Amino acid sequence: MLYSGPLEKYVSQNGxxxxxxxxxxxxxxxxxxxxxxxxxxxxxxxxxxxxLHPDGSVFEYMQLRA
Numbered sequence: 034m035l036y037s038g039p040l041e042k043y044v045s046q047n048g049x050x051x052x053x054x055x056x057x058x059x060x061x062x063x064x065x066x067x068x069x070x071x072x073x074x075x076x077x078x079x080x081x082x083x084x085l086h087p088d089g090s091v092f093e094y095m096q097l098r099a
Contacts, residue, residue: 046083049093055082058094062086 052058055073062069062084070091071083079097086092 045091046093047090049095051095051097053096055080055094055096058082 059069059073059082066087068085069082070085071081073080073082076095079095081093081095083091083093
């Protein structure tokens, strides 16, 4: 993904993963022991979550608007 504008709130993430649906992602993250740092919330281009994985990596998962 390319970002435009202030990037301060994105520097703590290892990456962004585009997904078709957040529902199975949330289920898989829960089973893997990940911590949801930011619950699903609406942003200009869709719905996103931020998760801390057990290995310490932080990923944003984005479900784009149709």
